[in-house]
Amino acid sequence: MGDEWTPDPRVRRIELDDPLVVLLLMELTQAERDRTGKGTLTPAQMAGQIIHAAHAAMVRDVAPPPPIAKPTALHTPAPRRQLPTYRGADQPAWSIVPPSPYHKKPLPTPSAYQLLIELLHVTPRVWRRLVVRSDTTLADLHAFIQLAFGWEDYHLHQFTIQGKEYGIDRTGELGFVGDAWTIPVGSFQFHRGDQFAYRYDFGDGWEHQITVETCQALSPRAMYPRCMDGAQLAPPEDSGGPYGYMERRDAGEFPKPTRAIGRAAINERLALYVAGLLWNDDEQE
Numbered sequence: 001m002g003d004e005w006t007p008d009p010r011v012r013r014i015e016l017d018d019p020l021v022v023l024l025l026m027e028l029t030q031a032e033r034d035r036t037g038k039g040t041l042t043p044a045q046m047a048g049q050i051i052h053a054a055h056a057a058m059v060r061d062v063a064p065p066p067p068i069a070k071p072t073a074l075h076t077p078a079p080r081r082q083l084p085t086y087r088g089a090d091q092p093a094w095s096i097v098p099p100s101p102y103h104k105k106p107l108p109t110p111s112a113y114q115l116l117i118e119l120l121h122v123t124p125r126v127w128r129r130l131v132v133r134s135d136t137t138l139a140d141l142h143a144f145i146q147l148a149f150g151w152e153d154y155h156l157h158q159f160t161i162q163g164k165e166y167g168i169d170r171t172g173e174l175g176f177v178g179d180a181w182t183i184p185v186g187s188f189q190f191h192r193g194d195q196f197a198y199r200y201d202f203g204d205g206w207e208h209q210i211t212v213e214t215c216q217a218l219s220p221r222a223m224y225p226r227c228m229d230g231a232q233l234a235p236p237e238d239s240g241g242p243y244g245y246m247e248r249r250d251a252g253e254f255p256k257p258t259r260a261i262g263r264a265a266i267n268e269r270l271a272l273y274v275a276g277l278l279w280n281d282d283e284q285e
Contacts, residue, residue, distance in 0.1 A: 110135045112224065113185060114214040117145060117198070119234065120207040121242035124257045128230035128266075133218065134186030136225065138166050141185055144225050145198060145208070147269045149234035155201035161188055162196070190215065204241040225270050230261040 111134045119126040128148040132141060138159055146153050158167040159180075168180050188196075190212040198208040218224070236254065239245040248254055272278050 110218060111186065112216050112218050112222070113190065113212055114216070114228070116211040116213050117148070118209045118211075119149070120209055122235065122246065124232055126232040126234055128261070129213075129228045130225055131222070131228060132185065132225040134215075135184045136186075138180040138183050138185065139168055142168070142180070142198075143273055144270060145200075147273060148227050148230070148266050151200065151234060152237055154237050155203065157198065157200045160197040160199070201237075204235075204238065204244075206235070206241070223267070223271065225274070227261075227263050227266040227270065230263065230266075231259045232257050233261065 112131055113134055115130050115132065117128045117130060126149075128145075130144055130148060132144060136144070142157055142159075143153075156167070158165050160166075166180055166183060192212060192214060194212045196210050198210055200206045200208070233255070235242075235245040235249075239254065240248060245254070249256070269278070
């Protein structure tokens with residue numbers, strides 16, 4: 001190769017203000033900053049270095065330097081570190097954990113679903129309004145419902161969505177076609193007004209109706225999941241189902257209905273779950 005270089009007329013000229021070029025320069029600049037720990041290069045300076053290196057490679061007939069690899073830290077979440085067992089004064093050792101990697105496999109364009117969850121056949125009305133990300137798995141949604149209603153995941157459960165049943169497989173017990181740890185809520189492409197069912201404790205038979213109230217863009221300042229509202233404490237575990245519970249409640253065995261649900265405490269438990277601070281002691285042994 002000689003000292004002079006003539007551009008190939010078949011190659012389109014690329015301008016520095018081309019949006020793709022600007023994006024590439026920004027990526028390379030960030031990669032260089034992460035590699036060196038310095039922030040001295042600007043995209044324009046990076047462009048100058050690339051042009052100089054390319055010209056030297058062509059004039060001296062040497063291979064150009066390898067491209068700077070994109071740092072994985074910019075594109076993949078950091079691995080979840082091992083966290084200690086957390087158990088508050090009034091919180092159980094959960095059997096639904098260890099939690100799934102909550103934000104590990106998001107949908108291409110995650111959004112937020114506002115869900116109205118109503119416990120059927122119990123009066124006064126017991127309900128919760130939750131806002132969850134569309135990349136929330138069904139296993140995580142099960143955990144959110146348990147935490148919002150104050151249950152302890154002692155029993156089996158299942159979702160019935162669009163005519164199919166989903167849940168967490170239990171050895172020797174129920175089996176499901178799909179893995180609830182990998183199926184996101186957004187994969188069902190819900191619209192406003194769509195409904196599906198959640199059943200907990202097949203002995204007592206707690207039936208819930210879940211209604212999709214809204215689907216909206218994620219807010220960078222909002223916490224997900226979160227409980228927005230609700231009414232009445234949920235029945236205790238093993239209280240005899242809707243009618244058995246109401247009879248025992250009216251006889252004075254359980255507290256009388258109250259609208260207060262402790263929303264702040266519910267949101268605290270939801271945040272602890274997402275952070276990985278609710279663990280099962282038995283499963284870790």
